[in-house]
Amino acid sequence: MSAVPFVQLNDGNRMPALGLGTCASSGSEIEKAVKDAIDVGYRHIDTAWAYENEHSIGKAVRSKIAEGAVKRSDMFIVTKLWNTFHEPHQVERACRQSLNNLQLDYIDLYLIHFPFGYAYKNDHEQWPRNPDGTRALSNVDFIDTWTAMERLVELGWVKSIGVSNFNSEQIARLLTVAKIRPVVNQVECSPTISQKKLTKFCKDRDIAITGFCPLGHPSPASKTPAFMYDGRVEAIADKYNKTPAQIGLRYLHELGVTPIPKSVRKQRMIENMSIFDFTLTNEEKQFMDSFNTGQRLVAMYDARKSPYWPYGIKF
Template identity: 55%
Template sequence: MVKVPSISMNNGLSMPGFGLGTYESFGEAGRATKHAIDVGYRHFDTARLYENEEEVGKAIQEKIKEGVVKREEIFIVTKLWNTDHEPEKVEKACRKSCEKLGLGYIDLYLMHWPVAFTERTPYEYWPLNDDGQYDNADVDFLDTWKSMEKLVDLGLVKSIGISNFNSQQIKRLLANCRIKPVNNQIECSPQINQKKLIKFCQDREIIVTAYCPLGRPIPADKKPGFLYDAKLGDIAKKYNKTIPQIVFRFLLDIGAVPIPKSVTPSRIEENISVFDFKLTSDEIKYIDTFNTGERVLEFTEARNDKNFPFGIEF
C-alpha cells in the first residue's frame, strides 16, 4: 500500500497530496473508489455535476464498516454547481451533497466555477440561451462565498475552496472573505502547466489541485503529444516508470496535487506509485517545453460572462 504525504492547508487542517478523480465514471466510481482505498488512496474528488456522489459515498461507507479506514482518514471533495450560486441555494445544495455522500460532513467543498447559471430544471446543468451561450445568472461569486463560509460555521464542511478561478478573481475573493479558500482546483498538465497560477496561489497559502493531469488522451491520434514523446519515454525507463507516472511526478514537483481519473484497477495502482522518486531540474525543464497553454476544457460558451476565468494569462 502506498503512503501518500499530507499537505498542510491554511486553516490548520491537511489534505492528501494525491487523489482519485471520478468525473465521467458514473456507474463505475464505487468500484474504483473501493479499490483505490485498498491500495492507499484517501483523497476522493467528486461533484454534484458528476452525479456519482451517492456511489462514491457508499463505497467509502462500506470500507469504513469493513474496518479498512476510519472516516477521519478520508478526504472527500465535492463541489457547488453553477446553478446553485444564489446565496439562499448554497446551504440546500451542500446538504443534498452531504446526504448523498452519507459521510456526516464534507472535507472540502469547492465553488466549481466563478460563473453562475440560471437554473431552469433541476438536472439541466448547462442551460443555454437563444444565442447558444450559457444562460448566466447575475450572481456575484463573493455573495456565493459568504454563504459557503456559513457552511463551515454549521459544521457541514471542514474547508472551503474554489475551482477554475484566475488570479484576479482570487485577489478579489481574498480582499473580501472572512474564511480564506484553502484550495484552487484547475486544469493542469504538461500542455498547460499553470506555473504562474501555482506560484500565485502558493504565495497566498492556497493549494492547487490538478484536474485533467494527462490532458484528454486520444490514443488513435497520439494526443496529447507528451504521452508519446520518445525522450519522455527514456526518462520513464530511467526510473522504471510509465510516462503517465512521470507526468504525475512532474505535477507534484511543480507544486500541484494530481487527481487522475481511472476505473481500471491496474491503472489506479500505477497512478499513485509516484512517491519513490523525484525528477531532476533538467527533466522538469524538458517537460516544461510541452507547455502550449492549450486547454481541454475551454468553457467557451461562457466567454461573454463577466466572470469568465480564462480571458487573462493566469
C-alpha cells in the same frame, strides 16, 4: 509503493497530495473504482454534484468504513457547488443535497466549481439555455456565493472551502473580502498546461493547487498529449522504471500541484499512486516544461459572456 504525503492547508487541515478523479463515471463502475482505490491506498476522492455520481461514491466510501478498511477521519472527500446554485440562498440547500447523496456527516472540502453561474431553473437542469439556445447565465457575483460558503464551515457541514477554475485576479479579489480564506484552487493542470504562474500566485497566498486532467485525455491514435508519446519522456521513464504517465504526475507533484488522475482500472490506480519514490533532475523538469502549450481541454466557452468567465487573462 511509497505512502502519499500530505499538503498542509491554510486552515490547519491536511489534504493527501494525490487523489482520484471521478468525472464522467457513475453507477456500479465508479462504486467499484472507489472501493478499489481505497483498497490500494487512496484516501483523497474528488467528485462534484454535476458528475451525478456522489451517491455511488458515498456508497463505496461507507462500505469501506463499515468493513473497517478505513475510518471516516482517514478519508478526504471533495465535492463542488454547481453553477446553478450560486445564489446565496441556494448554497446551503445545494450542499445539503451533496451530503444527502454521499450520506456522510460532513464534506472535507467543498469548492465553488466555476466562478460564473448559470440561471437556476430547477434542481435537475444543469445546463440551462435561453430560448435562442445560448447558455442561460446568472449575474450572481462569486463574492456573494463565497459568503454563503463560509456559513457551511460555521454549520459544521464542511471542514474546508475553496474554489475551482478561478484565475489570479479572481483569487485576489476574493481574498480582499473573505473571512475564511480558500484553501484550494482546483484547475486544469498537466504538462500541457502547467499553470506555473497561477500555482506560484496561489502558493504565495497560501492556497494549494489541485490539478484536474493531469494526464490530458491520452489518445494513442493521435499520440496526444505529446508528452505521453515522446521518446525522450519514455527514456526518462525507463531510467526510473516508470511510465510516461508517472513521469507527468511526478512532474506536477514537484511543481507543487496535487494531481487527481481519473481511472477505473485498479492497476492504473496503483501506477498513478507510485510516484513518490523518485525525484526528477532539474534537466528532466526543464525538458518537461517544454510541453507547456497552454492548450486547455476545459474552457467553458458557453459562458464567455459572463463577467466572471475566468479564461480571458493569461493566468
